[in-house]
Structure formats: structure tokens, C-alpha cells
Amino acid sequence: MSTRTVRFGTRVPSGWVVGQVGGIPVVLAPSWVLIAAVLVLLYYPVVQRLVPTVGTATVVGTTVAFVVMLLVSVLLHELAHGFSAQRLGGRPREYVLTFWGGHTSFEQELPRPGGSALVAVAGPAANGLIAAGAWLVLEATALSGPGALLLYGAVISNGLVAAFNLLPGLPLDGGHVLEALVWALTGDRTRGTVAAAWIGRIVAIGVVVVVLVLPLLRGSRPDLGSIWMVLIAFLLWTGAGQALRTAGARRQAAGLDLRRLAVPAVAVDANADLDQAMLAARAGGHVVLVEQGRPVALLETQAAGQVPPGARAGTPATAAARALHPQQILTVATGLPAVEAVAAAQHHGSVVVLLDPRTGETGVVEVTAVARAMGARRRP
Missing domain, CATH: 1.20.58 (Methane Monooxygenase Hydroxylase; Chain G, domain 1)
Structure with missing residues (x-):
């Protein structure tokens, strides 16, 4: 998902956008509705039994407050992952609140085990701090009734979440530490x-x-x-x-390197006309139309060739070009991240454009070429 501003309530593949933190979307998965219902069913009779002297409205309010507290705790857990990863050079793509808690997806994996372990531990550590903070408030005050019950719930639930997440098996955080x-x-x-x-x-x-x-x-x-x-x-x-x-x-x-599969491409300004684009095409390879250094379209030389030579000077190059989806622009060229990026991009076209963000150089890679390379690696 792009980290550009996404409006509240926007439907994305992982759920509904309910906010942003540091420009990163916070997404509520549909499964969270199920977990909220389960928590209400579990916690309502507990509140009713422990504080029988309060009215139904207070029991309902306390139950709902407990569910909201858990939602906030899960979000803080995921934000701890995201913030720690950002300090180590890994930008989060989105924070998703799901049926069994949440997860944070990243634009790229951290390259070192130490950083990966620190990011994994950050989430349970956040829950541990919440539990400790709630316990300190209980110790420092004389709260009773629903308020005390809510704080006890914060201590127990966050303590259990921290401990459970540290169990040494994937996909739990402790599993990432073991990995x-x-x-x-x-x-x-x-x-x-x-x-x-x-x-x-x-x-x-x-x-x-x-x-x-x-x-x-x-x-x-x-x-x-x-x-x-x-x-x-x-x-x-x-x-x-x-x-x-x-x-x-x-x-x-x-060992897979998309640069070895790429056909060199010539970058031409998106405001150029067909005459300039065709002149660049004669040099061989593909012609990529760029706007402010970012590829936006790929010239269709066959379509451009059907335009009479005398009319090309006044015809925008974009008239004979195929627009590129943002997922078709790749800045990662090696290993599994590159393969995953190509897999995501193939829904938008049969090619991807490899962009070197340092030099601005581009190359075009056929999705089928990547599939053949991966197939060859599967064969003994």
C-alpha cells in the first residue's frame, strides 16, 4: 500500500482505513468485528458478576471500554514494531488490526538479525509497559468498581498478550526472535x-x-x-x-537479480512528442516516459508507428503509450522482495520497470522472464 494520504473509511485489501500514524495507514480488518463481539460476550458476564451493584448501562459501558482498551493496546503494540523498525531503516507499509490482534507489514525486510529481533521484542515490551502502568495506577489510587476492574483487565490482558507473543514460534514475536x-x-x-x-x-x-x-x-x-x-x-x-x-x-x-533479466530502456520526458519518443526508440530497447524522474508510461512502438510521420511532431508521446501502475515500478531488484514485487505487479501488466533511484536508469523486465527464471531454479 502506498504511504500517501488515504481518506478515513477507504476500503483497502486488508480492511478499512481508520486513521494514519506518521503517514502510515491504520487499517481495521473485518475480522476485528468478530473479535469485538467475542470479547463483549466473554467480558460482560465477568463485569456483571464482579460489580453486581451497578446498573446495566454501567456494565455495558465498562465492557465496551474494555474492548476499546484492548484495541488501543493492540495498536500500541503494532506502533512499537513500526517505530522501532523506522529507527533501523525499515519503513512500515500499514498497521492492521485483525481477529487475533494485529500485524505490521513493512516495505522491506531488515537486513540484520539484531534489528529484526529488536523490532519483534518492541511489541510485547509495549504491552508490558501498559500492564505495568495500569498496575501502578491501581497501587497509587483507591479506585474501586468499574474503574478498578478496567485497570485490572488492562494489567491481565496486556500481561498475557506480552507473554503469549514471546512464545518462541512463528508467527508470534518470540518466533521472530528465535528466527x-x-x-x-x-x-x-x-x-x-x-x-x-x-x-x-x-x-x-x-x-x-x-x-x-x-x-x-x-x-x-x-x-x-x-x-x-x-x-x-x-x-x-x-x-x-x-x-x-x-x-x-x-x-x-x-541469487535472482532482475537486472540480469532487464532490457535497457531510454527515459524520455512525458511531455515530449511522438517525434522525440520515436527518435529515442531507434536507439534500441524500450522507451519509458518519465515525469519528475518517475516512470509513468511505456511507449507502444507499434501504435506509435501507425501515426503518420508528418503528424508525430504535434502528437503527445502519451497518446501512443501504456500507463504504468505504481506497482509496476520496482526499485528492488534482488531476492524474494523482488519476486514478490513482480507477483504483485503482474495484475497490472505483463512487464515491470526497474528503476535505479540513485541514477534514474531504467530497464524493462518481462513477467514471463521472471517466471522462467524461477522455474529453472525449481528444476534439479
């Missing part, structure tokens, strides 16, 4: 990802055993909380599987 540790010891990030992903699957199985299997063996019936945790375990298993697929793709993409 970084193996990466630092072996020099191989992919090996770290595989190890942390398999531990993540073990964690998922462990959650099911603890919250469902053992209580059933003791004769207990599953409640809404245990069912919710089983869903969380399923998401952990799915996330670990995705991490394994990412590791396989990273191995496959290792």
Missing part, C-alpha cells in the same frame, strides 16, 4: 525461519492440548474462551505454514 537467533548463529535467515516455523506449529498444538484436550479429559465442557483459543491456535498453525512457504520461496529466489 533472528538462528540466523545470527548460522548466517542463514531461511534456516531460522524454518526452525521458528516448526516450533510455531508445536506451540499451536500445545495451545489446543492445554485449552481443549486436557479439560475434556477432566470432564469439562469447552466454553467460549477455549473455542476462541482453539481458533487462535489454528491461526498460529496457518501462520507457521505461511512462514515455511516464505522460506521455500526465499531459497528459490536466492
